Amino acid sequence: MTSGGELALRQEYVIGDEIGRGRFGTVRRCYAVATGEAFAVKSTLKAPLREADPLDLALAEQESKVHLLASASPGVSPHVVALHAAFEDADAVHLVIDICAGGDLFSLVSARGRLPEAEAADLMAQLAAALASCHRRGVAHRDVKPDNVLFDARGVLKLGDFGSAEWFAGGQPMTGLVGTPYYVAPEVVAGREYNEKVDVWSAGVVLYMMLSGTVPFPGATAAEIFECVLRGNLRFPPRTFASVSPEAKDLMRRMLCRDVSRRFSADQVLRHPWIVSRGGPSPMG
The missing domain is CATH 1.10.510.10 (Transferase(Phosphotransferase) domain 1)
Structure with missing residues (x-):
């Protein structure tokens, strides 16, 4: 997990348009600065979670670790969305993941x-x-x-x-x-x-x-x-x-x-x- 939150995220990725929204955050298209490769970035705000349910906040803060365990190579299934990078600060958790342009x-x-x-x-x-x-x-x-x-x-x-x-x-x-x-x-x-x-x-x-x-x-x-x-x-x-x-x-x-x-x-x-x-x-x- 990289510290620095959104500032660090924007140093490595160009953030594009919003492609999804949930109760506590958004999913946006993003592009790696180094390669131009397209990903999605899921950003979860901590303040609403802190107010709603401490369990939800704890799950959000551990999501990157559990997701990485589920999707890290070698031997992972191609049917699991991969986590490519994670950034966190006091305000939010940002996860850079596979972009799934085919809907749900x-x-x-x-x-x-x-x-x-x-x-x-x-x-x-x-x-x-x-x-x-x-x-x-x-x-x-x-x-x-x-x-x-x-x-x-x-x-x-x-x-x-x-x-x-x-x-x-x-x-x-x-x-x-x-x-x-x-x-x-x-x-x-x-x-x-x-x-x-x-x-x-x-x-x-x-x-x-x-x-x-x-x-x-x-x-x-x-x-x-x-x-x-x-x-x-x-x-x-x-x-x-x-x-x-x-x-x-x-x-x-x-x-x-x-x-x-x-x-x-x-x-x-x-x-x-x-x-x-x-x-x-x-x-x-």
Whole structure:
């Protein structure tokens, strides 16, 4: 992490136009002074976080370390947004990351509705590869959702936004209610200790959304959604899922399994017949 904040950032990068905005910061296009290469810079202001929630501030201040651990070479998955530089001062944290000019999965599903199984399987294979890579490095993302599933200019999927990520040293359990209501795992909602398989649950919700255009655990408020998540009654309404294969439903059941010991790991998702065959016909195994 480089000290000096925005001044140091501007010595190394030319800052361009804003390409995204969140509650506590912005994402802007930037260019390396030395090479002209294009990146994105995510700038998070500390003052609003300090006022809103000390946990959010702590996560923002550790984001660069956890993101670097998740994306550092060698052997990192090409489906993880890489962190190239980090700058921090008393006011803000600035992270220079891969630019993902192809939009995000939420926009894709919003525009097109349900995706064909072959396309959904290919995207899930890329997402599971990203998660497996993170988990091998001891990093849990903890906020897997379509908004954080990005695409580069060539259409390659990249898992981004490690603002809620945590390092689980030596398999230590994690705690804390983090994530986004529709996608958060039941053990997180229940306030129990949890492990990296919370990411697989969230990815299962993403898969359900890709194949149906809806979420499996709906609600009008966060409290209603959490109640639905805790019940965990996974259903496949016939009108929506009539054309979805048994193999795809089997994978969703294994990812959206309330029993964490029986829930698939990211590596097991990659080995599932539906993923291996990329959504094509395949004998169940």
